[in-house]
Amino acid sequence: MPGGLPVAEAVERAQANLESIKPTCSAELLALLELCEAGYATLGDGFDDSALEGLYAIAVKGIGAGEVCGAPPVDIALTSFCDLLDHLRTLRRFDRAAVGVHVQAWRLLMSPGVPKAGAEQILDGLLKVRARFAAEAAAAAKSDAA
Amino acid sequence: MALDASSRARFNLEKASILLLDDTAMGMSILVQIVTGLGAKQLYRCNAYEMAQEVAQTHEIDLAIVDALAPSGQGYDFVQWLRRETQEPNCYAPVLITTAHTPTSDIVRARDAGGHFIIKKPLAPVVLLERIVWVARASRPFLFTGSYVGPDRRFRDDGPPDGVGRRREDLVKAEAEAKAQAEGEAQPEAEAPPERSTG
Numbered sequence: 001m002p003g004g005l006p007v008a009e010a011v012e013r014a015q016a017n018l019e020s021i022k023p024t025c026s027a028e029l030l031a032l033l034e035l036c037e038a039g040y041a042t043l044g045d046g047f048d049d050s051a052l053e054g055l056y057a058i059a060v061k062g063i064g065a066g067e068v069c070g071a072p073p074v075d076i077a078l079t080s081f082c083d084l085l086d087h088l089r090t091l092r093r094f095d096r097a098a099v100g101v102h103v104q105a106w107r108l109l110m111s112p113g114v115p116k117a118g119a120e121q122i123l124d125g126l127l128k129v130r131a132r133f134a135a136e137a138a139a140a141a142k143s144d145a146a
Numbered sequence: 147m148a149l150d151a152s153s154r155a156r157f158n159l160e161k162a163s164i165l166l167l168d169d170t171a172m173g174m175s176i177l178v179q180i181v182t183g184l185g186a187k188q189l190y191r192c193n194a195y196e197m198a199q200e201v202a203q204t205h206e207i208d209l210a211i212v213d214a215l216a217p218s219g220q221g222y223d224f225v226q227w228l229r230r231e232t233q234e235p236n237c238y239a240p241v242l243i244t245t246a247h248t249p250t251s252d253i254v255r256a257r258d259a260g261g262h263f264i265i266k267k268p269l270a271p272v273v274l275l276e277r278i279v280w281v282a283r284a285s286r287p288f289l290f291t292g293s294y295v296g297p298d299r300r301f302r303d304d305g306p307p308d309g310v311g312r313r314r315e316d317l318v319k320a321e322a323e324a325k326a327q328a329e330g331e332a333q334p335e336a337e338a339p340p341e342r343s344t345g
Contacts, residue, residue, distance in 0.1 A: 004158030005185045007275065011151045014183025014271035021175055028172045053217060056249075060216045061170050063246035064267030068176055075268050082247040090250060137250070 018068050026069045032062045033106050040103045047094040055099070056085040059106075066109075073109045073119040077102065080126040087133035091140060098129050149276035157279060159186040163206060166191050167198045167221060168213040168244075173267075177211060177244075180271050184278075195220045202232050207239050209278065212261070214245040219252045221245075222259040229260040229295040237295075238288060240281040244269060260296025262286070 005013075036058045043051055059081045066074030081102040088094060105122050108114065164186050168174040174191060181189065190205065192198035195215070201207070210228065214221040225241050243261035256264055262281045265273065286297040 004156040004160070006156050007149060007153040007272075008151065010157070010184045010275065011271045013185075014180045014275075017179035017183040018176065018271070021179055024175070025172055057217050060246045061172070064176060064269060065172055067268035067270075072268070079247055082249075086247075086249045 022069055025065050029062050029065045029069055029074070030110065032058055033110060036103055036106065040099060043094075043096065043099070045094070045096070047088075047092055049089060049092070052085050052089050052094070056082055056089075059085070059102075062106075071109055071114075073114075073123055074106060076123050077105045077109055077126055080123075080130045081106070083130050084133055087130075087137040090137045091133070095133075098133065101129060102126060149272060149279060151272045157185075157275075159184055159278070161188070162186060162208040163188045164190070165198060165201055165205075165207045165210040165212075165239075167193075167195070167210070167215070167224060169193050169215050173213060173246075176269060177213075180269060180274055181211070183271060184275055195224050198224050199227065202228055202236050207236055209281075210239055210241045211274075212241060212243050214243060214248065214252070214256065216245065216247055216252075217249065219255055222252070222255045225259040225261050226295075240278075242274070242277055242281065257299070258294055260294065262297050 036055060039051070039055050039058060059078050063075050063078045063082070066072050066076075066078070084098055084102060088099075105126055108122060109119060159181070164181060166174065166177050166181070166189055168177055171193075174193060178189065178191065190198075190201045190207070192201055198210075198212070202210075210225075212221045212225055221243060225243060228239065228241065229237055231237075241261040243256065243259065243264045244267055245256065245264055246267045248256055248264075263277045265277060289296065289298055
């Protein structure tokens with residue numbers, strides 16, 4: 001009898017293992033969301049690097065959990081959020097609406113039964129916001145280099 | 147090289163010593179569930195850089211799966227340390243770096259850390275397995291330079307770009323053309339066809 005596992009069986013077992021931690025994972029992701037909402041609520045009007053770094057540290061910890069919790073759009077939203085926070089820190093700017101829409105989207109996408117089309121629409125909006133700041137950060141980097 | 151998730155090909159991680167580094171309980175839990183599902187049994191779970199250092203100094207490891215540990219990026223520091231400061235065989239151990247997000251300021255750090263692959267989260271079991279198999283099969287030469295220690299990062303051989311010849315062939319062709327031109331300039335008459343008399 002050969003040792004080891006066939007690929008198909010191993011992948012299936014790994015998926016089943018991930019399924020078993022779904023409830024814990026959902027609870028931890030929700031706890032991170034609450035932390036993030038609390039952090040967002042305390043933000044002032046001006047640029048505050050350490051506050052944005054704090055939000056980044058929370059959001060980045062959630063990436064990867066969405067897939068396990070059965071909410072893969074959350075991973076995309078959190079990646080967009082981290083990109084946005086990275087761009088804002090690079091630009092040394094603060095945009096309450098852009099940050100707020102990501103925090104609200106995280107909450108919405110965590111709700112059970114979000115229709116696929118609705119989730120896609122939310123993600124589309126987030127990606128547009130992110131793209132705006134990405135373009136500004138790229139332009140700033142280009143002018144710094146020149 | 148994509149791994150077919152329905153493949154019946156077998157592999158064995160049962161005897162592999164695997165170092166896992168992730169500073170969040172959730173991240174570690176996801177990683178552990180995946181690698182144990184893939185058949186790994188001997189795991190060193192480290193939730194901090196220092197803990198991973200201790201394991202790497204006291205145990206032989208066959209594989210390390212290291213999270214970048216954003217936002218500090220200490221995971222990259224650990225891989226660099228592993229490559230430069232540990233004894234054989236650990237300094238050559240296959241390293242997969244996982245990352246949830248890479249800030250712009252960390253891109254160079256990620257590239258130069260010395261890992262074999264960087265895998266973006268969310269982690270899919272089949273992707274992780276694919277990378278493990280890939281790293282086990284491919285023997286990439288190790289480079290030791292002042293600024294980089296790790297596997298050769300130029301490991302893809304896609305051949306010459308479409309429609310473009312190999313550089314070596316271009317060189318031979320260019321040399322032949324230059325030689326022909328030089329000979330032509332030196333003896334123009336000899337090359338010119340004799341003029342016919344029409345008279």
